[in-house]
Amino acid sequence: MKVWFDGSIAAVGDTRVSCLAHTLHYGTGVFEGIRAYGVEDGRTVFRLREHVERLFNSARSLRMEIPFSPDEIENAIQGVLSENGLRDAYIRPLVFFEQGGMGLDVGAHPRNPVRTLIAAWKWDSYFSTSEWGDGISARLGDWKRVFPHPSVNKAKAVGFYASSYLAHMEAKSYGYQEAILIDEDGNLAEASASNLFLVQDGTLFTPTTCAILPGITRDTVITIARDLGLKVNEEHIPQGRIFLADEVFLTGTASEVVPVTQINGQQVGSGKAGPVTKRISDTYRLVVRNAYPFSGEGSERVAHWHPMTQEA
Numbered sequence: 001m002k003v004w005f006d007g008s009i010a011a012v013g014d015t016r017v018s019c020l021a022h023t024l025h026y027g028t029g030v031f032e033g034i035r036a037y038g039v040e041d042g043r044t045v046f047r048l049r050e051h052v053e054r055l056f057n058s059a060r061s062l063r064m065e066i067p068f069s070p071d072e073i074e075n076a077i078q079g080v081l082s083e084n085g086l087r088d089a090y091i092r093p094l095v096f097f098e099q100g101g102m103g104l105d106v107g108a109h110p111r112n113p114v115r116t117l118i119a120a121w122k123w124d125s126y127f128s129t130s131e132w133g134d135g136i137s138a139r140l141g142d143w144k145r146v147f148p149h150p151s152v153n154k155a156k157a158v159g160f161y162a163s164s165y166l167a168h169m170e171a172k173s174y175g176y177q178e179a180i181l182i183d184e185d186g187n188l189a190e191a192s193a194s195n196l197f198l199v200q201d202g203t204l205f206t207p208t209t210c211a212i213l214p215g216i217t218r219d220t221v222i223t224i225a226r227d228l229g230l231k232v233n234e235e236h237i238p239q240g241r242i243f244l245a246d247e248v249f250l251t252g253t254a255s256e257v258v259p260v261t262q263i264n265g266q267q268v269g270s271g272k273a274g275p276v277t278k279r280i281s282d283t284y285r286l287v288v289r290n291a292y293p294f295s296g297e298g299s300e301r302v303a304h305w306h307p308m309t310q311e312a
């Protein structure tokens with residue numbers, strides 16, 4: 001695998017990072033998850049600009065200065081895909097602090113330089129859905145989504161994933177495929193690495209962006225749903241409501257749109273992917289390949305979601 005590391009392409013085994021890197025010790029890095037899709041005339045990276053913008057915003061929240069411009073990062077992403085001959089791919093930019101002083105202060109002598117890595121690989125599906133028909137099982141426990149401070153809540157930061165990891169591993173140990181986390185007030189928040197939607201009487205409900213990562217897939221799904229004429233409510237959702245939902249699904253760049261058909265041993269709705277979830281999921285598959293003609297209120301918003309198709 002070839003990666004882009006601080007301005008040049010390198011074999012993954014040739015990138016040297018110190019075991020005393022600040023990020024390894026203190027969880028100070030930021031990252032992104034982006035998908036490229038093969039299309040007839042090459043490949044398209046879905047909502048690349050928004051993902052790169054979020055990477056820069058995450059870095060700013062963590063007081064890290066990425067030593068490249070957004071355009072350079074976008075070009076580097078296309079370069080990594082081409083170097084690895086990838087069309088359908090998952091892309092992982094990671095920005096981290098290297099070795100410097102061993103205290104928390106990255107500005108103290110010697111400074112901790114900022115490093116930028118972009119990797120990409122083929123990652124077909126994040127969840128295996130075979131165990132529960134066409135959906136996954138989830139555990140709603142008492143793990144809280146990390147909410148350290150409002151100023152950094154929207155950052156996709158390495159260290160924030162420790163609780164997601166623990167919730168996910170606990171769910172797995174109980175035999176579930178994923179964990180659903182709650183916010184500080186006990187309302188539904190999101191899954192370990194994706195956002196959460198409930199469907200009740202044909203209307204979509206999703207937690208507000210207060211205590212979640214405001215997902216780009218979440219935003220895409222809201223746009224799709226409204227374009228399809230469905231109602232979407234963003235609100236605080238008490239956790240008990242998940243057991244009354246007709247349908248539940250997760251959204252994320254890696255996982256895309258995934259039905260949840262069993263929660264804490266209880267069947268959701270019919271126990272199969274519901275009609276609204278299927279409609280959203282089918283449309284999402286077209287949208288990411290630039291093959292869905294928006295006709296409703298989404299049409300203006302989506303014009304720049306596929307800025308360019310590159311030859312693979």
Ligand SMILES: Cc1ncc(COP(=O)(O)O)c(C=O)c1O
Nearest residue numbers: 193194195213215216217252253
């Ligand atoms: C905690 C968390 N929530 C939600 C998401 C979904 O975000 P997106 O749709 O932008 O991939 C992710 C994935 O990056 C995530 O890690």
